[in-house]
Amino acid sequence: MTGAERGRFITFEGGEGVGKSTQLRRLAEHLRACGIEAVTTREPGGTPKAERLRRILLSGRIAPLGALAEATLFAAARIDHVENLIAPSLARGAWVLCDRFTDSTRAYQGARGGVEPQALALLEKAAVGDLEPDLTIVIDLPPKDGLARAAVRREVAGERADRFEAEDGGFHEGLRRAFLDIAEREPERCCVVNGALPPDEVARAIRQLVDARFLDAQPAATAAQ
Ligand SMILES: Nc1ncnc2c1ncn2[C@@H]1O[C@H](COP(=O)(O)OP(=O)(O)OP(=O)(O)O)[C@@H](O)[C@H]1O
Numbered sequence: 001m002t003g004a005e006r007g008r009f010i011t012f013e014g015g016e017g018v019g020k021s022t023q024l025r026r027l028a029e030h031l032r033a034c035g036i037e038a039v040t041t042r043e044p045g046g047t048p049k050a051e052r053l054r055r056i057l058l059s060g061r062i063a064p065l066g067a068l069a070e071a072t073l074f075a076a077a078r079i080d081h082v083e084n085l086i087a088p089s090l091a092r093g094a095w096v097l098c099d100r101f102t103d104s105t106r107a108y109q110g111a112r113g114g115v116e117p118q119a120l121a122l123l124e125k126a127a128v129g130d131l132e133p134d135l136t137i138v139i140d141l142p143p144k145d146g147l148a149r150a151a152v153r154r155e156v157a158g159e160r161a162d163r164f165e166a167e168d169g170g171f172h173e174g175l176r177r178a179f180l181d182i183a184e185r186e187p188e189r190c191c192v193v194n195g196a197l198p199p200d201e202v203a204r205a206i207r208q209l210v211d212a213r214f215l216d217a218q219p220a221a222t223a224a225q
């Protein structure tokens with residue numbers, strides 16, 4: 001490509017309340033301190049249209065139509081997100097840190113929802129084309145701990161459990177396994193981090209693996225461009 005070198009695309013994955021948003025913010029701060037433009041975003045959402053779809057999906061109004069219908073709507077949100085935020089940001093050289101991406105569809109709608117892998121692959125291809133995260137950080141935590149954290153956060157914010165948080169314990173245990181399976185199948189792309197550690201320690205572990213993979217090998221001037 002000519003002009004700016006494409007930025008890095010890093011996704012954060014895992015079950016409910018494992019610390020994805022917290023760690024995404026911490027990594028963005030670190031990258032900015034290194035002089036890197038870091039765009040932070042989330043799925044479903046990230047653009048005004050995709051955020052509208054997020055509200056519908058998390059309200060549970062699509063759930064009665066089944067997991068394939070939900071997967072289709074997640075893909076619709078992703079089309080707008082990739083086209084209008086992720087791809088242009090990467091193209092101008094910014095790094096994009098995204099709270100959930102295609103692995104969440106594979107885990108929630110695929111492994112737990114029972115949508116056929118071929119159908120998910122078609123939706124994924126339509127939404128993202130050849131775009132793949134350069135690194136996926138899977139934060140692992142027993143679901144009971146993540147759900148307890150999410151419940152405290154919700155109470156403070158005065159919110160109710162959303163469509164997926166309200167699922168039973170077996171669903172969340174299965175999700176944890178699904179994310180670990182994805183990480184095992186794609187060890188080049190995925191790194192599993194222990195979310196039970198204190199936030200500073202999780203942040204340090206993530207910083208170390210990002211630096212080792214993308215920054216340490218580069219001359220400082222390139223890393224700061
Ligand atoms: N390592 C940690 N130890 C203890 N509490 C944490 C840790 N990381 C985050 N938290 C707290 O747990 C709650 C959930 O964290 P956060 O919102 O980052 O998780 P999440 O994975 O993005 O959640 P969700 O999937 O529900 O959006 C927050 O109140 C946060 O302050």
Ligand SMILES: Cc1cn([C@H]2C[C@H](O)[C@@H](COP(=O)(O)O)O2)c(=O)[nH]c1=O
Nearest residue numbers: 043044074100101104105108109164165
């Ligand atoms: C991208 C994506 C998300 N989900 C689910 C996972 C969560 O329960 C919610 C998003 O809420 P969060 O507080 O931002 O974690 O949506 C999904 O089922 N499928 C997906 O593709």
